[in-house]
């Protein structure tokens with residue numbers, strides 16, 4: 152079999168992402184009885200109570216029946232909540248699923264997408280393994296650079312992905328910046344704003360992207376239940392757009408991709424999120440100010456903004472730091488893959504875990520300083 156001849160160049164040349172191994176394997180490897188996950192921006196408070204009840208009440212007989220194929224009830228609930236027609240939503244198996252659908256819907260070989268160089272990498276990955284050029288525009292002071300993105304548009308540009316707020320830097324475009332950008336970008340391409348962390352943002356100038364779709368029919372919003380709503384394990388996210396845009400994207404998405412439990416838990420989550428969002432924001436705010444003070448004390452640079460995460464500059468290679476922290480039961484995200492070598496990203500969590508993390512970090516920094524080793 153000549154496997155090589157079967158493979159398109161853009162698949163052969165693609166460097167696949169390797170997810171980290173399961174926690175139980177890592178615990179054996181690093182010799183620790185527990186692992187605190189600060190690597191994936193999960194919400195340790197768990198889902199809102201109504202969603203937790205739906206999950207707990209799930210009975211095995213329901214597992215044998217297919218879910219609704221297009222998340223009908225969840226889209227009704229989203230429509231009621233957000234105030235637009237249910238047909239303007241497309242629900243996916245996590246928002247990563249809808250990223251792929253949008254690229255498939257609009258891009259063919261020779262086209263390009265534009266995003267930032269230091270952002271959530273899935274836009275870039277899906278484009279590249281689909282044979283679509285990903286143009287990566289450098290951040291400007293840790294923020295998406297609107298003018299530099301506009302400068303890269305050509306007549307083969309189909310989609311621009313703006314991560315707002317940006318993972319991992321926490322920066323975001325306020326309403327006016329987004330509006331100016333949309334005016335200049337024009338109507339001949341799709342502008343996606345990924346709002347995975349929108350529920351963490353408290354600034355009233357943060358844009359209401361769905362409202363802006365009245366003026367900018369080419370605008371598309373991605374949201375997820377993985378972060379604030381703590382349903383990452385169930386995999387559910389969605390996009391919202393104008394009717395005709397969503398209709399096209401629906402053509403390239405697979406029906407039945409969202410499971411029964413995910414649809415019902417997500418529906419319950421939005422009906423019961425008020426206290427949950429307040430509690431989560433409070434937890435994140437406290438964790439951030441605590442960690443900023445710790446890092447300041449250790450003279451470590453940080454980058455943080457909105458979202459339940461922050462970046463820390465470490466005095467050694469980020470992979471080395473990851474291994475040292477793993478031996479103390481602390482799992483962080485190395486940032487070399489995000490093109491921030493020498494940085495780690497941590498999830499902002501409850502006080503007890505932040506204190507354990509701070510202790511581990513302090514010990515490692517002191518040990519590095521005392522040996523004078525910087526690699």
Ligand SMILES: *Cc1c(COP(=O)(O)O)cnc(C)c1O
Pocket residue numbers: 192244245246247248271314318345347374375376377378383386387388
């Ligand atoms: C976590 C995250 C997502 C969500 O992915 P899901 O597939 O919905 O779990 C999307 N965009 C960004 C920027 C994220 O950080």
